[in-house]
Amino acid sequence: MNKFNYNLDFKKTDFRQNPELYRIGIGEQGVLLVEPYKSELLPLWRFKTVALAQESSQAIYTQFENYLKEKDFVGADMARKYLQMGFTRARRYANHASGQKYAQVKPRENTPEYPYSSGSKYKTNPILPQDTDALTNEKAQAAQVFKEAWFKAKDNTDYKALKKWFREKYY
Numbered sequence: 796m797n798k799f800n801y802n803l804d805f806k807k808t809d810f811r812q813n814p815e816l817y818r819i820g821i822g823e824q825g826v827l828l829v830e831p832y833k834s835e836l837l838p839l840w841r842f843k844t845v846a847l848a849q850e851s852s853q854a855i856y857t858q859f860e861n862y863l864k865e866k867d868f869v870g871a872d873m874a875r876k877y878l879q880m881g882f883t884r885a886r887r888y889a890n891h892a893s894g895q896k897y898a899q900v901k902p903r904e905n906t907p908e909y910p911y912s913s914g915s916k917y918k919t920n921p922i923l924p925q926d927t928d929a930l931t932n933e934k935a936q937a938a939q940v941f942k943e944a945w946f947k948a949k950d951n952t953d954y955k956a957l958k959k960w961f962r963e964k965y966y
Contacts, residue, residue, distance in 0.1 A: 810831070814869045836855060836873060839855050858874050859874035875945065875949055878948055881944075882938050885934045886938040896915065
């Protein structure tokens with residue numbers, strides 16, 4: 796029901812004009828594909844420091860609220876996904892300063908390139924040890940900032956109502 800459709804021509808599809816083509820998917824699916832929202836939200840998305848994460852998450856949440864006011868579920872859902880991605884990416888760098896989760900010993904064979912893959916081509920390799928300060932470093936703090944904004948968005952009653960309406964209308 797929610798399966799994200801990777802078979803669309805994302806370079807030519809305007810999801811504001813064609814919301815019926817949008818599928819929520821799982822987690823952050825489509826976050827770097829769905830236009831015009833990618834172009835509106837990606838420039839706001841930063842997590843390098845706590846201060847940048849606070850500024851970024853607030854800007855994205857404000858955009859989330861604007862999409863809700865416009866009854867634009869696709870935009871609101873994409874903003875929610877950017878908040879979620881702020882959390883997951885900041886956590887990745889909190890856990891592994893290099894950003895590499897897996898030992899790069901041997902890549903999986905026949906791994907399609909993003910966005911059609913299901914994660915790293917090194918996914919079957921051993922997971923690298925977590926950094927010793929993974930729960931307290933600046934990226935961990937930045938992740939917490941995004942997590943709070945993400946949960947505030949996903950639990951927003953107007954968002955939930957709009958999501959229900961969207962599913963009833965287009966699914």
